[in-house]
Amino acid sequence: MNDVQTTAQTLIPRDLDKPLHSQLARFTHGVSPASLAGAYLDWLTHLALSPGKQQELLVKAVEKEVRIAWHALRGPFDHCKPCIEPLPQDRRFSAPEWQKWPFNLIYQSFLLHQQWWHNAASGVPGVTAHHEHVVTFATRQLLDIVSPSNFLLTNPEVQAATLKSGGVNMVQGAQNFLKESLRLAAGRPLPGTENFRPGKEVAVTPGKVVFRNHLIELIQYSPQTGSVFAEPLLIVPSWIMKYYILDLSPNNSLVKYLVEKGHTVFILSWKNPSAKDRHLGMDDYLKAGAMAAIDAVSSIVPGQKIQAMGYCLGGTLLGIAAATMARHHDERLNSLTLLASELDFEDPGELGLFIDESQLSFLNDAMANKGYLDGKQMAGAFALLNSRDLVWSRMVHDYLMGGKHPVNDLIAWNLDATRMPYRQHSEYLRHLYLKNDLADGHYLVDGKPIALSDIWIPIFALGTQRDTVSPWHAVYKIHLLVPAEVTFCLSSGGHNVGVVNPPGEGVKRSYQIATRKAGARYIDPDTWHASMPEHEGSWWPALEHWLHRHSGERVAAPAMGNAAGGYPVREDAPGRYVLAP
Numbered sequence: 160m161n162d163v164q165t166t167a168q169t170l171i172p173r174d175l176d177k178p179l180h181s182q183l184a185r186f187t188h189g190v191s192p193a194s195l196a197g198a199y200l201d202w203l204t205h206l207a208l209s210p211g212k213q214q215e216l217l218v219k220a221v222e223k224e225v226r227i228a229w230h231a232l233r234g235p236f237d238h239c240k241p242c243i244e245p246l247p248q249d250r251r252f253s254a255p256e257w258q259k260w261p262f263n264l265i266y267q268s269f270l271l272h273q274q275w276w277h278n279a280a281s282g283v284p285g286v287t288a289h290h291e292h293v294v295t296f297a298t299r300q301l302l303d304i305v306s307p308s309n310f311l312l313t314n315p316e317v318q319a320a321t322l323k324s325g326g327v328n329m330v331q332g333a334q335n336f337l338k339e340s341l342r343l344a345a346g347r348p349l350p351g352t353e354n355f356r357p358g359k360e361v362a363v364t365p366g367k368v369v370f371r372n373h374l375i376e377l378i379q380y381s382p383q384t385g386s387v388f389a390e391p392l393l394i395v396p397s398w399i400m401k402y403y404i405l406d407l408s409p410n411n412s413l414v415k416y417l418v419e420k421g422h423t424v425f426i427l428s429w430k431n432p433s434a435k436d437r438h439l440g441m442d443d444y445l446k447a448g449a450m451a452a453i454d455a456v457s458s459i460v461p462g463q464k465i466q467a468m469g470y471c472l473g474g475t476l477l478g479i480a481a482a483t484m485a486r487h488h489d490e491r492l493n494s495l496t497l498l499a500s501e502l503d504f505e506d507p508g509e510l511g512l513f514i515d516e517s518q519l520s521f522l523n524d525a526m527a528n529k530g531y532l533d534g535k536q537m538a539g540a541f542a543l544l545n546s547r548d549l550v551w552s553r554m555v556h557d558y559l560m561g562g563k564h565p566v567n568d569l570i571a572w573n574l575d576a577t578r579m580p581y582r583q584h585s586e587y588l589r590h591l592y593l594k595n596d597l598a599d600g601h602y603l604v605d606g607k608p609i610a611l612s613d614i615w616i617p618i619f620a621l622g623t624q625r626d627t628v629s630p631w632h633a634v635y636k637i638h639l640l641v642p643a644e645v646t647f648c649l650s651s652g653g654h655n656v657g658v659v660n661p662p663g664e665g666v667k668r669s670y671q672i673a674t675r676k677a678g679a680r681y682i683d684p685d686t687w688h689a690s691m692p693e694h695e696g697s698w699w700p701a702l703e704h705w706l707h708r709h710s711g712e713r714v715a716a717p718a719m720g721n722a723a724g725g726y727p728v729r730e731d732a733p734g735r736y737v738l739a740p
Contacts (some may be wrong), residue, residue, distance in 0.1 A: 160576040180524035188600060190513060191521035198293035204517065215306040217278050223271045231264050240633040243270045248625070251308040251552070254313035263308045273302050290380065291514050303547050309555060317559045323680050324561075331561030335543050339557070350420035351566030352574055355408075358733045361404035361568050363416045366732035369425075369720035371453040373449045376428040376734040377599060378402075380414060382716035384421040384726050389711045390493050392417060394426040395449055397471035398583075401575050401737055405570040406471065411661040413699065420703050423717060424665040427452045427473075429577070430736045436532030436583040443589070444583060449480040457491055460717045463494035466706055470658065471629060472587070474500020479597065483604045494709045496702070499629040499641040502611060502640055503598035516619045519585065521735040526581045534576025569655060598640060608666065610638045615677070619646045619705050621698065623657025626644035635684040638675060646705055649688065650698045662697040670698040 183192065208210060208723045230242045242265065245252055252266040307313035311329075320328045342349070357360050366380035395413070396402040396459070405426065406414040418424050427448065456465055471700065474497035481495055501507060507514075523700035526532050543586040556562045564570075596602040600610050604656055618641060624632030631649055642680075650657040660668055671691040675682070693703075720728040 177524040177527045178202060180189050180521050181523075181528050182536045183525075183611040184656075187238045187597060191518045193516035194515055195297060195522065197295065197517065198290040198297070198718070199487060202283055202294045202616055203281065205270050206279075209284055212283055215445050216275070218437075219275055219278055223275055227271055229407055230267060238622065241267055243267050243274065245270060249547070251306060254316050254668050256319055258280070258316065262307075262313070262315045264335070267311050268303075269307050273299070276302060278298055288435045289512075289515060289735045292509075296509055296512050300546055303551055304550065309551055311559060314418065314494070314555070315652050317555070320560055324577050326655060328561035332558040335557045339578070344609060345436060349566060349570075350398045350475060352571040354566070355568045355571035357401070357575075357737050358731075361408055361478065361572070362406045362733040363409060364406050364412055364732070366730060367719045368729045368734040369459060369726050370451070371734075371736075372447055372451060373581065374430050374579050376430075376736045377452050378426050378428060378732045378734060379719055380418050380424045380460065381719065381733070382423065383419045384716075386713040387421050388707070390466050390709075391423040391425060391456050391717070392466045392468060392706065393452055394424065395452065395467070395469045395473040395477050396427065396429070397427045397473045398444060398448075398476075399472060399577055399579060400470075401577060402426055403733060403737060404569075404572050404655065406733075407572060407659060410663070411568070411659055413661075414657070415704075416661065416699055417703065421713060422466075422706065425452065425456050425459075426430075428734055428736050431739050432531050432578050432580045434459055434530035439580040440582045441586045442604070444476060445479055445483070448711050449476050449484075453480065453491060455726050457722045459639070459726055466494045466709065467492050468496035468497070468498065469500055470498040471654070475502060475591065475597070476500060478502045479602065479604065479609065481614050481616070482609040483614070483670045486604075486607075486609055492616055494617045494706070495617070496615070496621075496706075497500065497634070498639065499623055499626055499634065499654055500620070501629050501633045501636075503633060503636040504595050505598065505636075506630070506633055508593060509627055509632065511592065514588060516593075519593065521589055522588070523581075523585055526584065530581050531578040532581075557633050569659060573655070598636070612642060614641045615643045617646070619648065621650060621702075622646045623650050623652050623691055625651075625653040628654040630686050635687070638681055642677060644674065644677045646672065646674040648698050648701060649691075660697045660699060668697050669693050670701065672698070672701050 185416065226242045245266075252270075256267055257263060261636055276298050281291055281297045281559055283291070288295075310315075310592075311317050312677060317328075364380055368376050369379045370377035392403075394405060396405060406412045409415055414424055414426060429448070430436075453465060453467075465556045467477050468483070469475070473489045477495060478500070480494055484490075484492060504511070522532070553564065590602060594601070597611065598608075600612075603609075605650065618637060620634055620637045622629070622634040624631060626634075635647060638647070647672055652658075652660060671685070671690050671693055672686065681702055720726045722728075
């Protein structure tokens with residue numbers, strides 16, 4: 160019997176699963192088909208067993224058909240008020256051409272049907288919250304594919320442009336499509352990205368690499384003022400991005416801005432992992448990453464506490480480091496700044512739709528052969544979160560209108576893809592997103608749990624209003640996690656534009672800010688948002704004022720590196736790791 164079982168196991172190896180899932184992931188952008196099917200089966204089964212919900216949907220369908228029919232009868236003869244308005248963030252039908260018959264009828268019919276499908280996908284008794292969110296999201300994505308704005312015959316803006324140009328826009332659009340298809344097939348970079356090379360046009364703030372290990376390079380920036388604040392500033396960006404988003408062109412570099420204000424700035428540059436780094440985990444990123452950088456800064460600027468700043472998951476990692484240091488009574492941190500960073504992942508927004516047991520198993524198999532998650536897969540997943548603006552609107556602009564999106568520094572940076580090691584990616588998704596161990600006090604460092612409630616240093620937390628990666632309501636939960644003083648700032652913009660938000664004219668920006676003293680009562684995020692005054696302009700000066708307030712006197716600038724302490728100057732910024740493909 161044992162021989163038969165052994166033979167059967169030999170003939171049907173489980174290793175067949177991983178290649179299949181790996182190939183599927185290429186076409187699904189890493190989304191598990193089983194997870195999606197399970198969500199729809201849960202929804203469909205409960206809907207079939209809910210006659211009350213079915214009757215409600217039938218009534219709504221009749222009401223909407225009557226509304227659009229009445230609007231159709233009046234539309235050609237009367238400039239009547241639309242029977243449905245697009246959501247504030249939906250700009251597809253905002254042009255004047257859409258308000259003329261029959262296009263007003265077309266887009267309003269689409270919006271009514273979209274609203275009905277939202278009603279059908281949500282509020283079905285018995286469906287789990289996660290599955291309801293998945294079905295709602297996926298249904299919206301499918302409907303966006305057939306939006307009237309995506310087709311020549313139903314898009315009056317495209318028709319007007321075609322008549323005006325004599326069809327030249329369509330010819331240009333066809334050329335754009337052909338060029339883009341050939342570029343993607345050949346694996347060539349987007350034209351224009353060569354104008355934004357790190358160390359040449361971007362990431363040009365003068366500095367030196369003063370430390371390097373198998374995972375990070377540490378850059379110390381040269382002082383630009385006669386004296387500097389005594390406390391150095393260490394910036395830890397997310398490992399899913401190249402660090403120079405915070406040091407883009409000189410006119411929108413946060414690093415340059417802070418250096419010119421008199422701060423001694425260090426920044427961590429992550430190595431882009433390859434297959435041989437598959438074994439690296441969250442502990443490696445903590446110890447060889449954030450903690451190694453803290454040790455280096457402490458040696459280069461001895462006797463001074465550190466102002467620590469993290470962006471996105473870099474802020475999450477710094478939160479882990481700060482809690483670990485607090486457990487060991489390590490008081491080297493003076494303050495903590497978290498830019499669009501979550502410490503509680505219970506409600507991570509639409510990104511959480513991709514996180515469940517089926518999804519993690521599928522992703523693990525997809526990463527198994529390469530030993531890492533490819534940056535293009537991540538980019539595809541993020542584009543899916545905002546496909547209306549990042550996919551369909553771009554296709555209409557490029558392929559129907561015949562336009563071209565100019566490449567700027569932020570777009571070039573976004574296309575400079577990064578990877579994540581197999582083990583580390585699996586660990587952070589499971590322990591942070593799926594199980595929410597960090598917020599719940601179950602996250603282990605050296606085999607023992609850490610507690611965010613041990614953090615008592617002042618915190619500056621930034622949320623951005625249109626963030627689909629780190630929703631600002633989730634960032635705001637810092638108020639529930641730490642007893643320390645928290646200054647919360649809410650900026651206009653999204654996950655990137657809301658952070659890369661330099662002072663200047665010509666761009667409308669705003670922010671809200673308030674400080675909760677240690678031990679003060681809790682205010683919920685919506686009440687906070689409704690009651691706090693709005694300030695025009697960039698939030699960067701507010702951040703610098705906060706850093707200034709938590710700094711000591713100004714002193715002579717420290718030396719670059721500390722050769723005697725094991726941190727010699729190795730080479731000019733931006734270093735090697737950021738240049739590696």
